[in-house]
Amino acid sequence: MHAPDNAPTREILVLLAHPALEQSRVNRTLMNAARRAGERVEVRDLYALYPDYLIDIEAEQRRVAAASLVVWQHPIHWYGPPPLMKLWIDEVLSFGWAYGPGGHALKGKDVWLVGSTGGPQASYRPDSYNRYFFDAFLPPYEQTAVLCGMRFLPPLMVHAAHRVSESELRMQAEVYAQRLVSYPDWPEIADLECPACEVPAGERPTAEPVEAT
Numbered sequence: 001m002h003a004p005d006n007a008p009t010r011e012i013l014v015l016l017a018h019p020a021l022e023q024s025r026v027n028r029t030l031m032n033a034a035r036r037a038g039e040r041v042e043v044r045d046l047y048a049l050y051p052d053y054l055i056d057i058e059a060e061q062r063r064v065a066a067a068s069l070v071v072w073q074h075p076i077h078w079y080g081p082p083p084l085m086k087l088w089i090d091e092v093l094s095f096g097w098a099y100g101p102g103g104h105a106l107k108g109k110d111v112w113l114v115g116s117t118g119g120p121q122a123s124y125r126p127d128s129y130n131r132y133f134f135d136a137f138l139p140p141y142e143q144t145a146v147l148c149g150m151r152f153l154p155p156l157m158v159h160a161a162h163r164v165s166e167s168e169l170r171m172q173a174e175v176y177a178q179r180l181v182s183y184p185d186w187p188e189i190a191d192l193e194c195p196a197c198e199v200p201a202g203e204r205p206t207a208e209p210v211e212a213t
Helices: 025-035 057-066 083-092 139-147 166-182
Strands: 012-016 041-045 069-075 110-116 151-158
Touching: 012 025, 012 057, 025 041, 025 069, 025 110, 025 166, 057 083, 110 139, 139 151, 151 166
Parallel strands: 012 041, 012 069, 069 110, 110 151
Antiparallel strands: none
């Protein structure tokens, strides 16, 4: 059991998920940039908070419900999120709370993916080993956000994380911090809308046990 989490909520919630953060130059640098972005930003290191993978769902829901911007910051592992980030999505964004009938707790909020890849940007092409442009791997993130009534903002990606230069990494970290400070005044999202994506009431089974026939 985790101790009750009574810390104040913030307008911007950065959920950092890296299973080996001490070995990640890129994600540590981005994390430190987010922590310097001001008092309205909270950075939660999920692997430090939940090394046992037992997520405090109530605490996480309280924080994400209070935020206007939720940032998913993590390395891309096998074209998706690390396991604890995926578990957070599975458990925190629950049916009837985040989506589905009565699930409107997050409607109108924003989600921003801030990630890193091991491969260079040039590897995300039809003529290279990742075979697709990087945008082809984004639909699960975008649809997760849309199903919850949230806008999916244009991601910030640091490619070739193992080889990125210090100057390039500093520039990306500065962009990250500046965006957090200036949110929601980003020109490119002024007209960005979230499409309606309602789940009909009959799409999910009820909690009542069904007798065998």
